[in-house]
Structures are given as C-alpha cells and as structure tokens.
Amino acid sequence: MSPVTRSENVRLATERLRNAGLDDAADEARRLLHAASDLSPARLLTEMSALMPAPEQTLFERYVTRREQREPLSHILGTQPFWTLDLKVTRDVLTPRADTETLIEAALSAFDDRAAPLKILDIATGSGAIILALLSEYGNAQGLATDISDAALDVARENAEFTGLAERVRFLHASWADGVTGRFDLVVSNPPYIAASVVDTLEPEVRVHEPRLALEGGETGFEPYPHLIAEASRLLAPGGLALFEIGYDQGEWAVDAAQKAGAKTARIIKDLAGHDRVLSVQFAG
Numbered sequence: 329m330s331p332v333t334r335s336e337n338v339r340l341a342t343e344r345l346r347n348a349g350l351d352d353a354a355d356e357a358r359r360l361l362h363a364a365s366d367l368s369p370a371r372l373l374t375e376m377s378a379l380m381p382a383p384e385q386t387l388f389e390r391y392v393t394r395r396e397q398r399e400p401l402s403h404i405l406g407t408q409p410f411w412t413l414d415l416k417v418t419r420d421v422l423t424p425r426a427d428t429e430t431l432i433e434a435a436l437s438a439f440d441d442r443a444a445p446l447k448i449l450d451i452a453t454g455s456g457a458i459i460l461a462l463l464s465e466y467g468n469a470q471g472l473a474t475d476i477s478d479a480a481l482d483v484a485r486e487n488a489e490f491t492g493l494a495e496r497v498r499f500l501h502a503s504w505a506d507g508v509t510g511r512f513d514l515v516v517s518n519p520p521y522i523a524a525s526v527v528d529t530l531e532p533e534v535r536v537h538e539p540r541l542a543l544e545g546g547e548t549g550f551e552p553y554p555h556l557i558a559e560a561s562r563l564l565a566p567g568g569l570a571l572f573e574i575g576y577d578q579g580e581w582a583v584d585a586a587q588k589a590g591a592k593t594a595r596i597i598k599d600l601a602g603h604d605r606v607l608s609v610q611f612a613g
Contacts, residue, residue: 448463
C-alpha cells in the first residue's frame with residue numbers, strides 16, 4: 329500500500345462511503361481518520377498534508393471498509409455521544425439516538441430542581457443512556473435500571489463506571505419491571521416499538537447490526553406500551569411522571585392506552601423534527 333497524504337485518504341474514503349449510500353460521508357471519513365490516528369484533533373488538523381504512516385493507513389483502511397459495508401459508525405468507534413456523555417456501544421445494545429434526548433428534555437422541564445433527590449426507574453435500559461443522562465443532571469437522584477439482556481446490562485454497568493455514576497444507579501436483570509417494588513418519582517423507558525414486518529426493511533446498520541430484541545415491538549410495534557403504562561401506574565409515587573419514547577405514528581394509540589389505564593394526564597411531546605416522540609403520563613394520587 330503506497331503512502332498517501334491524510335487529505336487524499338479522506339477524500340478517497342469520502343467517495344467510497346458516499347457510493348455506499350452514506351449521507352454524511354465526509355464527516356464520517358474524518359471521524360474514522362481521527363480514530364485511526366494517534367494524534368490529537370488539533371495536531372491532526374495541522375498534519376493533513378503529511379503522508380499517512382503505514383500502521384495508521386492500514387487501520388484507517390480497515391475502518392473505512394467496515395463502514396462501507398454499513399457497519400454502524402458507533403460500533404467501529406466503540407462509543408456514541410448522547411446528551412453530554414460519551415457511551416460505550418456494542419452489538420448488544422441500541423446505539424443511542426439524538427431523538428431520545430427529547431425524553432431527557434421533557435424530564436428536565438417537568439422537574440426543574442436539579443438538586444431534587446429523585447428516584448428514577450429506567451425500564452429496558454439498554455446501554456444505560458437515559459438513566460445515566462438523567463443522573464448526570466440530577467446530582468442527588470438515585471436510579472434503578474432493568475433489562476432482560478445480561479449483555480446489555482454489562483454495557484450499561486460499564487457506562488455507569490465510565491461516567492462516574494455507578495454509585496447512584498443499580499441494575500436489575502428483569503423483564504420490563506417484573507419484581508420491581510417501591511415508588512419512583514420518574515419512570516422512563518425507550519422500549520422496542522417497531523412493527524415486526526418493518527424491522528427487515530430498515531437500513532443495514534439497524535437491521536443487521538442492532539439487537540432485534542431491542543427493536544421489535546410485536547406485530548404492530550405497540551405491544552409493550554399497555555404493560556409499561558400499567559407498570560407506571562403501579563410504581564409511580566404521588567405526583568410522579570412517566571415518560572416513554574414512542575414511534576412517530578403511535579401518538580394517538582399511546583394517549584388512548586394511557587387514558588384507558590386511568591391516567592390523569594396523557595400528552596405527546598414532539599421531537600425537533602416535529603414527530604411524535606414521547607408519551608408523558610401522570611396518574612391521580
């Protein structure tokens with residue numbers, strides 16, 4: 329492999345990734361270069377016209393090939409930014425999405441006292457993104473996070489350690505909130521909500537590389553919600569709030585399910601794109 333400048337390598341990689349169908353090809357090529365290099369971001373900018381060292385070029389080529397084959401960027405890099413955190417990501421968990429930050433914003437709006445000693449339950453935590461983002465904002469809060477996947481819980485525990493939040497969160501292997509007792513001020517969840525027939529039509533990054541268990545919400549995609557809403561009714565403290573991420577087309581179903589479960593209030597919060605994203609639920613008492 330003949331030495332080529334970093335700039336030329338990034339240009340060629342951008343073309344390859346664009347041909348593979350990636351909209352952010354240039355940005356992704358630069359991020360892969362940074363991952364392959366042992367230079368700081370600032371130093372790397374000053375060294376773009378230099379020939380790429382052979383070990384760096386070999387690693388960069390390996391990364392570009394993996395991304396060209398539509399392996400998620402988060403899996404190649406091993407991490408994904410979410411809220412103010414940088415979280416470990418593997419094939420055992422969903423890659424945290426920016427859309428889910430709508431749920432974090434809704435919680436912060438509902439509980440504006442950042443010193444409040446909230447008790448927070450995160451059902452089906454995956455990477456731990458939601459519970460850890462919330463604990464990072466509420467310095468006196470305590471969290472409990474459940475998941476049915478031991479592998480996902482291992483990732484979530486690593487993220488708790490990495491973010492310095494492990495002392496304030498406990499992880500429980502459970503289906504949904506089975507076996508959970510006590511009362512919580514805030515119940516949150518980003519459950520699987522994609523219809524079974526739709527999963528196989530998704531982009532390869534999701535369809536091939538992310539756990540189907542965390543994607544598929546039954547025949548309609550909505551199957552988990554009636555149970556989750558009932559669990560919120562059981563576990564919320566007086567004045568407590570439940571926030572559930574939903575699919576863009578599930579808003580009416582979600583409000584109807586919450587009302588049938590006896591919710592005092594049920595409303596839909598939209599994401600920045602204007603899509604239905606979060607069901608907010610409170611119960612009387």
